[in-house]
Amino acid sequence: MDEWLAPLRDYATPERVISLIRAVFIMVAGLVVARLLGRWAGKLAGVRLRAPQAQLLRRAVFYGITGLVVVTALHELGFNPGVLLGAAGILTVAVGFASQTSASNLVSGLFLIAEKPFEIGDIVTVTEVTGEVLSIDLLSVKIRTFDNLFVRIPNEQVIKSTVTNRSHFPLRRVDIKIGIAYKEDMERVRGILFELADRNVFCMAEPKPLFIFSGFGDSALQFQFSVWGETANYLSLLNSMQEAIKRAFDEEGIEIPFPHRSLYAGSRTEPFPVRVVPEGAETT
């Protein structure tokens, strides 16, 4: 047993033990200082910067000081930092090749934080996912969809794809597409729609509603009625306007036609047999 411990006893000279204690002390004290300084930097930056940027600064300070502390502790133990840094350089290249995706996400994350296309709490659509932004991190953006799913989208994908921010501006326009029968009076319908918009409390008086006659459809006169509302009231405005239009058209006897289809059996085929059934007669 003593023979086995002999090399250890030879190595653990009093000087080396003191170096080890010093290194441990540097590590512990350094980590505490790194944490405190990181938190302080984050708090200080929080006053002027947005949350993701402040978080980034906090992490940069923490990891920067931690790196210095580790190098100092290793130096205390007798390791040469120059050799270590050289090895670290080679390692970085190797790790860089291996973690291309993560590095790309990381760089995209930095661009995303600098570009600010959306903020935490905004409603966005990214790559066909629509929901509320929960966090903007270095590697990914986290989104909560309206059916309460947690979706993580890598930053690279966010940078590459089209992002629609639905809550960026205070106002939104609701476009309602309607078709009415050819026999209806366009001016009357227009009057009814403006009257409905005027009565709807969510519908802005300014900017004024917009009536666009978009064309002659297959079975209906097509038009678009656009009204403006507060972004927060978007759904209330959409629902209340469409319900009111349906109700008003029913009351006024304005027809919203279904697509009309003509069945043509071709000149070479026999006509469809049609049987007239008297009202109230039983059919089989």
Added chain:
Amino acid sequence: MGGAGTTWWGEFPVGRSDVRFWQVGPLRLWITRSDGEWRLAFLGGDDSMDATLDVNEPVREEDVDPAAAVVRFGFRKPGESVRILPALPDRHLVVNPVTPFYVPSGERITLYVSAPLWMSLWAGDPRRKIREIPTFRPTDTWFGPSTRVGEVCYASKTGARMELESLPRRPHRAVVVVTVINRAVSQLPLEKLKLPMPNLSLFASEDGRLWTEGITLTRQEDGEQAAVTLDADPPAQAGDAVRVGDARLRVERGHLIRAFGHILDFM
């Protein structure tokens, strides 16, 4: 039905399990007190010209309109009366004259416009505000140079009446006397007028009509600058009016007396 001089605000005792009915313009309100709670049922209407006034009428439980929205408030000590106060809108009011209205150069005119009121209900011991209900909910509108910059206001159409007598008397609206002074050389089209409702107070005249402080809008000589000032007292037309409601927001002196970059911002 309330006659001239009847007021719908004040302190109203409500017996246990009693149902009391109010109608102030288009708004109908039923108030019930029971053990440890106050219950409100209210239903708004579309007709802003409705001038009906019913105050504290005893009704039966079955008379409450089933379409009314119902809310309940629990108290340890509910008290035996409800306090109802009139309040002005919580946002600015943008009024549009029904027909185009112009103020020629060098003119000073006085317009009478009306603003919808909110019913502020207080109950419990000690008194706490339990609800504010608009007697008529005006539609939203946007006031700003673009859809990106501006603020959400309430919209109201005005006849921009020049005589007080021609302004219809409606219990759910307060009279705002607006003086417009055009010192510029060109005429001033009054397309939109933004009234700072949260900064105004309410006064009741002896005939039961509600008033705000007078507002003066002055367009300066260069035509680009405009200033808005609030009078300290209710207008002379209100007679010996008493204050019945404070402004929602206190105005620091000089806050409203500011110049705008463009006359359209002011109008």
